[in-house]
Amino acid sequence: MNYEWNVSIDKAILNNAPNVNKILEENPYIKETAKELRSKKLEVLGNIDFYIDKTEESVKRSGGHFHFAKDSSDAMEIVREIVKNNKNIVLSKSNVLYEIKLREELSKLGKDVWETDLGEYLVQINNDMPSHLIAPAIHLSKEKISKLLNKNLDKSINENTSVEDMVKAVRKFLMEKYLASEVGITGANAISADTGSVLLIENEGNIRMDTVLPGIHIAITGIDKIVPTLKDAFNEVIVQASYAGFYPPTYINVTSGPSATGDIELQKVSPATGPREFHLIVIDNGRKEAINSDLRESLLCIRCGRCYFSCPAYKYYGKDFGDSPYTGPTGIMWSAVTAKKYDKSLLCMHSGGCKEVCPMDINIPEIIEKIKFRETG
Ligand code: SF4
Incomplete structure (x- = not known):
């Protein structure tokens, strides 16, 4: 334990508990929703193969590709086949991506891979690992971050630079990466078996970029993220955001297949403006x-x-x-x-x-x- 960590964790504890308590007091429906969600998730655990098959049918129906990976190496093999020769890849925050060592493996293949969540970006340039599920860089102080950014991004950043200016510098760098990206890889906060939709919550806006700007979107997550319906999936992201202390989340992203339009004589055509390919990889890796x-x-x-x-x-x-x-x-x-x-x-x-x-x-x-x-x- 060091002084830097003590200060960071104390601040996080002081912020998180009152925030969550206030959210739960002001929105009493959330506790009830959590109870309902628990029973829906138990239902899936009791019938996991049925729900995996149902998810597969739904993803294919919406024009996407479904993949089941039994372990990390299986998942990486699938990713390699999808990515092929594309070089520029952006990632969103996901523990499952770390679980399968995705960034490390893609970098070994010579890909240009960038984390786009601010905390994950800081973890990446610090050659580090995340310290918390939703706050990966919670162990880094502002002073340490200013040194990292000075060394890796912008020599004008120093310990007197405001947090706003640090965020601005990272945003400028990442915008170039989004615009050059060919593949966006995300996790998922929930997957609905009935529609094959991937739900992702965020505050930064980076996931919107990762899921819409590249031509290929790959979502990789565990089989535990499957819930029966789209309504259950919304319930899951609302409960998750609330107990994380961010209610309402700034963005809830829903992806059901590749981009499409029906604007000419109501004939559905894909792709439209967004990605031409959508892949969902669900991974077992010990879960069953x-x-x-x-x-x-x-x-x-x-x-x-x-x-x-x-x-x-x-x-x-x-x-x-x-x-x-x-x-x-x-x-x-x-x-x-x-x-x-x-x-x-x-x-x-x-x-x-x-x-x-x-x-x-x-x-x-x-x-x-x-x-x-x-x-x-
Ligand atoms: S992360 Fe949230 S849902 Fe998971 S065990 Fe902790 S409190 Fe429960």
Whole structure:
């Protein structure tokens, strides 16, 4: 633990809890929606193959391409086949992209790959890993960021530069990358099985660029993001944004297939202005095995990041509590699901704060206790 981390995490805790409490007080429907969502996600876990097949049918019906990847190397093989010789690639924030080491693998192929979420961009130029699901650069102070930007982007930036001017410099750089991009790769906050739609929430506007400017959009996510209907998918993103402390989110992006128009005699033609190809890759990577084990309820997690801020182990150890990108209380569960890594569970102090705040009512301490048994035998 260092001073820089202490200051960052204290500020985050002070901001997050009051924000979320206010949102929940002012919008009492959100807690009810979270309960409904939990039951819909349990329904999917009980019938996962049915919902994967249904998603595939829906994606194909809307003119998209559907791919199922059993693990990370399978997912990367699919990505390589889609990307082919295209060189310029923009990415949006996604833990699954880290899970399959996407940026690293694409860079090895000589691609020009850029994170477009501000926090992820900072993590990229720092040769670092994210420390939080929704705030990946939370461990970097403003002073440290000014040095990074000075070294990597703009020599005129220094520790006296305002945050606004730092953001402006990054925006200018990324705009050139969007305009040159041939492939945009995103994660997904939710997928609706009935329409094959990918929902993504954000505040920055970068995901809009990533999903619309390049000719090819690839969304890569876990099978746990599938929910039965488009309404359930909207419910998931609303609950996620609320418990992350950002309600309403600035943007909710919905993608159902490639761009299309029906403006001439109502004949649907694709592509129109946006991407000519849309691909959805859903990845298993340990998730199906987890559904049939004592890790089952981990897959209800909607990655709101709320549990981090009520966790004394995360406050103390930071991103060492877990294996990045899966850190914090939920990260202990997700490292077990996707990488069979159990050792960091031993740092858990079982305060129970995570369970108290989780919108999906996941008994996180109980699951972590079971993970501890896996580690110690
Ligand atoms: S475990 Fe619960 S509180 Fe933590 S990120 Fe997942 S849904 Fe949010």
